[in-house]
Amino acid sequence: xxxxxxxxxxxxxxxxxxxxxxxxxxxxxxxxxxxxxxxxxxxxxxxxxxxxxxxxxxxxxxxxxxxxxxxxxxxxxxxxxxxxxxxxxxxxxxxxxxxxxxxxxxxxxxxxxxxxxxxxxxxxxxxxxxxxxxxxxxxxxxxxxxxxxxxxxxxxxxxxxxxxxxxxxxxxxxxxxxxxxxxxxxxxxxxxxxxxxxxxxxxxxxxxxxxxxxxxxxxxxxxxxxxxxxxxxxxxxxxxxxxxxxxxxxxxxxxxxxxxxxxxxxxxxxxxxxxxxxxxxxxxxxxxxxxxxxxxxxxxxxxxxxxxxxxxxxxxxxxxxxxxxxxxxxxxxxxxxxxxxxxxxxxxxxxxxxxxxxxxxxxxxxxxxxxxxxxxxxxxxxxxxxxxxxxxxxxxxxxxxxxxxxxxxxxxxxxxxxxxxxxxxxxxxxxxxxxxxxxxxxxxxxxxxxxxxxxxxxxxxxxxxxxxxxxxxxxxxxxxxxxxxxxxxxxxxxxxxxxxxxxxxxxxxxxxxxxxxxxxxxxxxxxxxxxxxx
Amino acid sequence: xxxxxxxxxxxxxxxxxxxxxxxxxxxxxxxxxxxxxxxxxxxxxxxxxxxxxxxxxxxxxxxxxxxxxxxxxxxxxxxxxxxxxxxxxxxxxxxxxxxxxxxxxxxxxxxxxxxxxxxxxxxxxxxxxxxxxxxxxxxxxxxxxxxxxxxxxxxxxxxxxxxxxxxxxxxxxxxxxxxxxxxxxxxxxxxxxxxxxxxxxxxxxxxxxxxxxxxxxxxxxxxxxxxxxxxxxxxxxxxxxxxxxxxxxxxxxxxxxxxxxxxxxxxxxxxxxxxxxxxxxxxxxxxxxxxxxxxxxxxxxxxxxxxxxxxxxxxxxxxxxxxxxxxxxxxxxxxxxxxxxxxxxxxxxxxxxxxxxxxxxxxxxx
Numbered sequence: 001x002x003x004x005x006x007x008x009x010x011x012x013x014x015x016x017x018x019x020x021x022x023x024x025x026x027x028x029x030x031x032x033x034x035x036x037x038x039x040x041x042x043x044x045x046x047x048x049x050x051x052x053x054x055x056x057x058x059x060x061x062x063x064x065x066x067x068x069x070x071x072x073x074x075x076x077x078x079x080x081x082x083x084x085x086x087x088x089x090x091x092x093x094x095x096x097x098x099x100x101x102x103x104x105x106x107x108x109x110x111x112x113x114x115x116x117x118x119x120x121x122x123x124x125x126x127x128x129x130x131x132x133x134x135x136x137x138x139x140x141x142x143x144x145x146x147x148x149x150x151x152x153x154x155x156x157x158x159x160x161x162x163x164x165x166x167x168x169x170x171x172x173x174x175x176x177x178x179x180x181x182x183x184x185x186x187x188x189x190x191x192x193x194x195x196x197x198x199x200x201x202x203x204x205x206x207x208x209x210x211x212x213x214x215x216x217x218x219x220x221x222x223x224x225x226x227x228x229x230x231x232x233x234x235x236x237x238x239x240x241x242x243x244x245x246x247x248x249x250x251x252x253x254x255x256x257x258x259x260x261x262x263x264x265x266x267x268x269x270x271x272x273x274x275x276x277x278x279x280x281x282x283x284x285x286x287x288x289x290x291x292x293x294x295x296x297x298x299x300x301x302x303x304x305x306x307x308x309x310x311x312x313x314x315x316x317x318x319x320x321x322x323x324x325x326x327x328x329x330x331x332x333x334x335x336x337x338x339x340x341x342x343x344x345x346x347x348x349x350x351x352x353x354x355x356x357x358x359x360x361x362x363x364x365x366x367x368x369x370x371x372x373x374x375x376x377x378x379x380x381x382x383x384x385x386x387x388x389x390x391x392x393x394x395x396x397x398x399x400x401x402x403x404x405x406x407x408x409x410x411x412x413x414x415x416x417x418x419x420x421x422x423x424x425x426x427x428x429x430x431x432x433x434x435x436x437x438x439x440x441x442x443x444x445x446x447x448x449x450x451x452x453x454x455x456x457x458x459x460x461x462x463x464x465x466x467x468x469x470x471x472x473x474x475x476x477x478x479x480x481x482x483x484x485x486x487x488x489x490x491x492x493x494x495x496x497x498x499x500x501x502x503x504x505x506x507x508x509x510x511x512x513x514x515x516x517x518x519x520x521x522x523x524x525x526x527x528x529x530x531x532x533x534x
Numbered sequence: 535x536x537x538x539x540x541x542x543x544x545x546x547x548x549x550x551x552x553x554x555x556x557x558x559x560x561x562x563x564x565x566x567x568x569x570x571x572x573x574x575x576x577x578x579x580x581x582x583x584x585x586x587x588x589x590x591x592x593x594x595x596x597x598x599x600x601x602x603x604x605x606x607x608x609x610x611x612x613x614x615x616x617x618x619x620x621x622x623x624x625x626x627x628x629x630x631x632x633x634x635x636x637x638x639x640x641x642x643x644x645x646x647x648x649x650x651x652x653x654x655x656x657x658x659x660x661x662x663x664x665x666x667x668x669x670x671x672x673x674x675x676x677x678x679x680x681x682x683x684x685x686x687x688x689x690x691x692x693x694x695x696x697x698x699x700x701x702x703x704x705x706x707x708x709x710x711x712x713x714x715x716x717x718x719x720x721x722x723x724x725x726x727x728x729x730x731x732x733x734x735x736x737x738x739x740x741x742x743x744x745x746x747x748x749x750x751x752x753x754x755x756x757x758x759x760x761x762x763x764x765x766x767x768x769x770x771x772x773x774x775x776x777x778x779x780x781x782x783x784x785x786x787x788x789x790x791x792x793x794x795x796x797x798x799x800x801x802x803x804x805x806x807x808x809x810x811x812x813x814x815x816x817x818x819x820x821x822x823x824x825x826x827x828x829x830x831x832x833x834x835x836x837x838x839x840x841x842x843x844x845x846x847x848x849x850x851x852x853x854x855x856x857x858x859x860x861x862x863x864x865x866x867x868x869x870x871x872x873x874x875x876x877x878x879x880x881x882x883x884x885x886x887x888x889x890x891x892x893x894x895x896x897x898x899x900x
Contacts, residue, residue, distance in 0.1 A: 007826045007841070011709050015845065022852050027808070029859045033766040034804040041767025044749065044760065049780050185563065185783035 049185075055178030055196070058138065059159050060203035062152055062166070062173070064212045065245075065421055069143060070152050071166060071257075073159070076139040077116040079124060081106050085131035091124060106131070115139075144212060146254040147219045150267035151210065151419075153367075154257035163257075163264055165206065165419075168365045175203030207421040209245035214238050217528040218250035222502070225521035226252055229485075230508030235268035236525065237402045241490075241497040244415035244425030246364075249399070268503070270364065273372040273395035278451075278514070279467030279488055280353075280391035281329050281337045282439055283404060284344070287352035289435045293343035294325050296438045302328075302335040309383040314338050314390075329442035330450030332466060334390050341389025346380045349388055355430055356404040356414065358396050363416045363426065372396040391467065401488055402501035408443060408463070409490040409497050412436035443490065455489055455519035459530035464489030464522065466514035471506070482506045487518035491526055494533030500525055539824060539893035545817035546871060546886050550586070552810070553794075553872035553879075554579055560782050560797040561790035561874060575790055575874050578640070582876040586883030593887030598895060601888065602835040605658030609679060612651035615644035616686040631866075633690045645687045645695045646877035649702065649846060650885055652683060656703050657838040660710035673716050676703065693731055693738065694853070694865030700724050701849055706842050745863040761786040762793050763860050765800035773803030790874040792866055795858040807855075810872075814851050818844045821889060827896050836892040843885045 006012075033041065062071040081090060081099070085106040092113050099110045116124065116134070124132055140155045142148065153164020161170035178200030183192040218236040226234050238248040249269040255262045266272070288294045305319030316335050320327070328336030341349055354360060359374040375384055375393035387393040396404075399417070407414045412431030418424075431439070443463035446452040451466040467486040473479035486503040502518040502525070511517055554576070561575035568574070601608065619625040619632050626634035626641050634641035659676045680703050687696045704724070708717050732738040740755040748756035748763060765781035768774060779800045782789040789797050799807040821844035828837030847870050854869040856862035868878040 006829050007822055009709075011711075012841075015705055015709065019848055019852070022856070023811070025861060026811070026852065026855055026859065029861050030766065030799070030804050030807055033763060033859060034770050034799075037763070038767045038770050041764045044752075045764040045768050045780065048761075048764075048785060049783070183780070186785050187567070191563070191780075191783050 051182050053180055053182050055180050055200045057175050057200035057202050060173045060205045063207045064210050068212045070148050071142050073138050073140050076137050077121050078114045078135045079112045080133045081112050082109050082131045142257040145256045147215050149254045149257045150251040151249050167367050169206055173203045176201040209419050209421050211247045214248040218248040221521050221524045222250045222252055229517040231504040232506040234504040235398045237269045237398050237501045239402050239406050239499040241406045241409040244417050246417050246419045269398045270366045270369045273370040273397045275392050275469050276396050276401055277391040277467040277469035278332045279465050282465050284341045284389035286439045288340045288343050296326055297324055300336045300339050302333050307335045310381045312383050326442040330445035332451045337390040338386035341386050346385045350376045364419050370397050398501050402499050405488045406499040408439050409499055451515040452519050455522045457523050457526040460491045460493040462491045468513040483512040485512050485514040485517040487514050487522045489522045493529050537894050537897050541820035545813050548813050549871035557790050557874045559777050560794050563783050579874050582879045586880045589884045590887035594891045598836050598892045601654045602658050605655045608651045609655040612648045631690055640876050643877035646881040650881050653842040656706045657835050661835045673712055694867045702846050705845050742863050758787050762796040762858050765796040769800040769803045771803050773801045776801050794873050795855050795869055818848050824893050840889050
């Protein structure tokens, strides 16, 4: 037996020496990982285990004046099948061939059922099948569909406002999503509570001054009028004169904002500036009264029923002979209105019309809202001054025309109407009370015996003015066969003082004047509001 | 009780307790994912520890000369066990490797037992044939048996264990006195066989290349090592805290067995890893000291055995840690006393039982 078996032998020392070297390598390597590679390795690890996810916040709602939702967001749950799902494991009967199977297994992630009910949701969760995935999607709902479509607009799938109030108040409504850091294991399941990096911020609800019942009445009667008079479109705006608030703003064509394939239609109340025509006569009349260039009872000679200004002829439908200024309004005499306008300096008339808000901004925010324009050339001709008096040479949107008419209902005070509940209503006095009363008398006469008799209502006293405008043709000049018939009316009903303005665009050529087509629609609206208030 | 060698028993006690703690911690998610019972592996590990203690008690009653006398019988028994792995119905296959015998309650890995058997045989052989050891014939005999065992283990296939088996045999033989020439020839032969084993199996090449830059094949063959390294990197100096490992969330495969060291470093930092290495060092030192005692008393078999056990623990620990920190290509090796795995734990505890018995006998002689 060898005596050399001891741990101090050179053989043992070589073994120990090798071990020590390897041990040193281990220590160096550990230090290298812990102190030099640590950032790199940590980042690699974070890439795997951590993720940033938004904390979704529901878009705020839009309400009518009585807090009836006009636009609101709900969560919708869609069921998807993941690749590899067995055909027999699908919990619903599916139709259509959009879902493809190979050997009874799903080949790619496919939608199985949209918008699960809460019961279905519970049922799916209980199945605990990893191949079934529920996706939460926000869904924007517009309970009143078409009626409010041109006004409220809509938001896209990503919850971003694309039209109307939804667009212009997008930032207010959307708020801001929060942000969280999630920790997930290799099966993508969370293993730790997420860390909230930024709290979500909920948007503010918007309450409109619109009233869903008034809007319904406006929309319904507008559509019926359009059908009856074979018009292409039209608008109705209803103002609460005392409050300075818009109660309804209906516009047609409309669209269903709930339909993803919706086709946008413009809001005619706010966007369609057109030449208002005879509707403008009371404003020239009021300005002449205010400037003392005529009096209510002063006679105006319209004989022979036509007038030539700057080589252009202005014609009445018939020779009204000598009539009072009030009758000029009631009968809607072009010649009479020209004479009234020409009694004023051109500048006085233009500035006066501007003071009624024509060509001026409104305190309503709306995408591509149109404030109209007015002819204010320096060397304005007599014909042009006369034209302004009967509503040509300027454009105005229905809301502007209605706002200007509300001055007469508000005893000469102009209010800057709002559509957002709580917005401040600016007001200024434009006319002396006595002068305003004179104008009102002429407007009452329009309905009593003038062009607006069809606007009468058996339930309320009505005053107003008709308008019939030639539309500008696309080739320039006026189109003899396309008109806009309108009626602006003032009435007190249901404890409210209302200004209602109706336009019908391109009615059939049998009946097209404002008095024959828009006035009856107005009358129906007044009757419906009366019935609503019962 | 004062006859128990505390300098051996205490480090083992620490390691086993620490191992239990870490197996519980590292295996929760894997266990939950596999069985829905998060402490499944932890509870089984307790049973393995109890079996290991039983084994220590049994071996402490067996005189160590028994092993020296029946070494060849033990080795043949071990070889037969290795063969049963290939018997259908008994052998158990995981991921294409047949390494286990199905014993219903648990799966026995006979290559772990082979380590013990091989140490006993080589020590016994050296004792009997000490004078012939330097001669070619005396040198070749144990190598023939070693190659039989190696072939069986390689056929499972298990390159890591084969390497350990060969290394431990070679180191003991070298220490016991084979000539330098024989030793060099032996080393070259083994390296050649290992190299050919690697290059003949494509997945071993993949492991090797992914070892060089694991993040290159992060989502593929480099996944395991990358995630082990991420664990070590994340731990930095003091770790993310006991139980707070992120890598054990199914990212790192085998977090409670072969890659438990990475989880230890992630949770307890480099400091935790070094303390663990120090405990291993203390154990190995105690074993070598006992070996020295034996040589002093002329108990060559016992001395070689203690030496062999110390070397085996050193090699396997260093290999396992090396693999965990990307110093060596990935091999399926457990961390002694720490990793989950019945055969490994019980085998190592049995070896400790035998050394404690040897120590007890030494104390009685003085």
